[in-house]
Amino acid sequence: MKKDIEELLKQLQHVKRPAQKRADTKQKLFARIQSTKRRQTLQYRGVLVLATVLALFLGVLLWTQGDMKWQRQASQRTEDDKTIQAIYTNQNNHTQYFMARDSILYPGNRKIASDEEMYTFVNWLIENAKPIEEEREVQLDYSEIDIVVRYTNGQLRHFKFGELYDTYERVLVDWDTKQTYIIPTLTEKQRAQLQKLKSSKSFYLPMFMMPLLIASAIVEKKIRKKYKELSRVKLYNSWIGNGIFMCIGILVLSPAFLSIYFHMSIHIIVPFLLYIAYVIGDWLLYRKGGRTAAQRALAYWSYFYILVTCFIFYFFM
């Protein structure tokens, strides 16, 4: 038996595959290939439709919420109408820059809509704040919050809450005219209202980031497919790969660039964290062309972990 083992093993070469089974397998295989092709075509169309709808949606949002010229011109027509339509706030510690915009799409912005009590309070503040004497030198010690008030006639007014350097008086700076107003003494209830206005946080940026991340993942997948699904290792070594990598980087980091433009250091952190998660996740996923369950799990975990960190950062910090 000992000597024959290799001989016996060699005899296994003569196994014959039944012709019927062979034909059945071929039939099943080609049917599977056809169904995959059909599914991929549908997926491609689905992604295109989704991307178009998303682009249209963002376009409409920008169009309807942007700080547009016609809105400012409208104010000249009905100057008297001072009913507040909406208030936008943005926490900002810089005394030199104004960050709030009349859109929730800007990082850190929050819209206060349909809060009559708050509208009345802000209106009261604007009307009762006492203008500072022209000859007095004004220097802000620190800034607390920027607000944009939009009236029903379309007029926009920009104010900054802060404190004076020398007298520590609380002031309101009209950012359009640069006129500074001293805030009058507030009642307990009004102080609570002011506190509520100042403690507003942005809930919109993470939601704004999500479509960006998803879009970048889809874009990358499509491009890789177009260039014959190059593995990540090969991608990084080619000029096309470097181009793709840079495009994705710009796409994902665009909110960060926006943040830098508006001098909002705190908002740079989140996109960077998300971007790092994205890169680490993908590296794990495509490392050496391998896609084991463990690598996939680690990649998804890193996405999830960083995303949760970002949400916690936004809601509780």
Add this chain to the structure above:
Amino acid sequence: MDAFSRIYEEHSDAIFKYILYLVGNMETAEDLTQDTFYRAYKAQHRFRYEANERTWLRKIARNAVIDFERRKKILKWMPFIEKETYVETAKLPEELLIKGEQLAIVFHELCTLKLEYREAIVLRVIEGLSVKEAADILGWNETKVKNNTQRGLKELRKRLE
């Protein structure tokens, strides 16, 4: 599609046999052969034409078998799954059964060997590939191929004593 059909006609029998030696079951081998060619179809643009088609297909088949073994291991830990679904019994094709009981015993024992030993024996002894060719398919160095073949044969002999 025609080119792929040609590849299937040319290599499917060899790939089927290779998988059969590794999994020991005709039905499973048919399924994994289908899976191998499906994977090959999806990855055919990555195939370098200077490379040997069969070597490339063998590598894909090997990955399919490894995935299959992994699934079996996971199933073992799943509650409410019957043992029959993950325990494969080695079934020798009928034509070889006629050749004798000894061959059936060898086949059965081969299928219960450690996967690494089985892989080395299948490529080196049954298929008669050189050490270099086997090392290329398995992604091992040549020493490991030699060692695993020797150890596998030794283990097989021990069991058959």
